Amino acid sequence: DAKTTQPNSMESNEEEPVHLPCNHSTISGTDYIHWYRQLPSQGPEYVIHGLTSNVNNRMASLAIAEDRKSSTLILHRATLRDAAVYYCILSGETSGSRLTFGEGTQLTVNP
Amino acid sequence: KAGVTQTPRYLIKTRGQQVTLSCSPISGHRSVSWYQQTPGQGLQFLFEYFSETQRNKGNFPGRFSGRQFSNSRSEMNVSTLELGDSALYLCASSPRTGLYEQYFGPGTRLTVT
Numbered sequence: 001d002a003k004t005t006q007p008n009s010m011e012s013n014e015e016e017p018v019h020l021p022c023n024h025s026t027i028s029g030t031d032y033i034h035w036y037r038q039l040p041s042q043g044p045e046y047v048i049h050g051l052t053s054n055v056n057n058r059m060a061s062l063a064i065a066e067d068r069k070s071s072t073l074i075l076h077r078a079t080l081r082d083a084a085v086y087y088c089i090l091s092g093e094t095s096g097s098r099l100t101f102g103e104g105t106q107l108t109v110n111p
Numbered sequence: 112k113a114g115v116t117q118t119p120r121y122l123i124k125t126r127g128q129q130v131t132l133s134c135s136p137i138s139g140h141r142s143v144s145w146y147q148q149t150p151g152q153g154l155q156f157l158f159e160y161f162s163e164t165q166r167n168k169g170n171f172p173g174r175f176s177g178r179q180f181s182n183s184r185s186e187m188n189v190s191t192l193e194l195g196d197s198a199l200y201l202c203a204s205s206p207r208t209g210l211y212e213q214y215f216g217p218g219t220r221l222t223v224t
Contacts, residue, residue: 032210043115043201043215044154087154097144097208098167101154 004088009106012078020073020105022088027068031092034099035062035073037084044087044101047073083109113138115204115216123222129190132219136183136204142166143185144213145177148199157200160185161208189221197223 005023012018024033035047048055048062050071055062061074075082087104116135124130136143144167145157156169160179177187183204189196199220203213 034212043203043218046212046214049212091210093210096167097142097159097161097205097211097213098156098169099144099146099154099203099213100156101146103153 117216134202140204142205
């Protein structure tokens with residue numbers, strides 16, 4: 001599986017936008033970019049995924065670089081509930097349903 | 112729609128024993144995957160079942176096994192427990208196998224003494 005690189009931690013203030021970066025320079029043409037997050041004492045939660053175009057849903061936006069070697073998860077207005085570990089994961093045809101989690105980014109949201 | 116449920120939520124076992132964990136996927140979901148989460152190794156994929164067949168397997172010893180029933184419910188079994196098997200075991204369900212979003216349960220916290 002192609003590897004992703006994320007900062008260990010990031011901090012944000014409540015009600016401000018948050019941009020969580022992910023580098024994946026070895027991504028293949030058929031790899032999807034997935035984002036999951038894990039709140040304390042809970043299982044991971046699906047956030048968003050995309051292939052080439054930017055994607056939006058009710059939780060977040062995913063901005064994918066034109067060369068697909070990096071992507072950014074955007075939380076438009078951070079809330080205290082968004083404090084979690086965010087995982088950027090690549091998944092392709094050979095990995096199927098298998099998700100390979102890295103260490104993720106610990107997001108702290110300050111009131 | 113009810114989410115993924117896992118039972119039991121907490122379990123304490125002694126080294127050498129075996130344990131069975133259960134997972135009920137979201138209604139209509141036919142793919143169930145299992146993950147192990149520890150502080151040292153993070154989240155690691157164990158295996159995936161779809162239509163009662165194992166479709167994918169992670170790098171775990173044969174002591175870890177699973178199965179899926181016709182109603183898509185799944186069980187995983189760990190035999191001859193070791194102290195290092197202490198972990199949070201998470202189950203995730205998906206409508207089909209492949210590149211689909213997965214929905215995780217709350218996990219079963221297993222402690223081996």
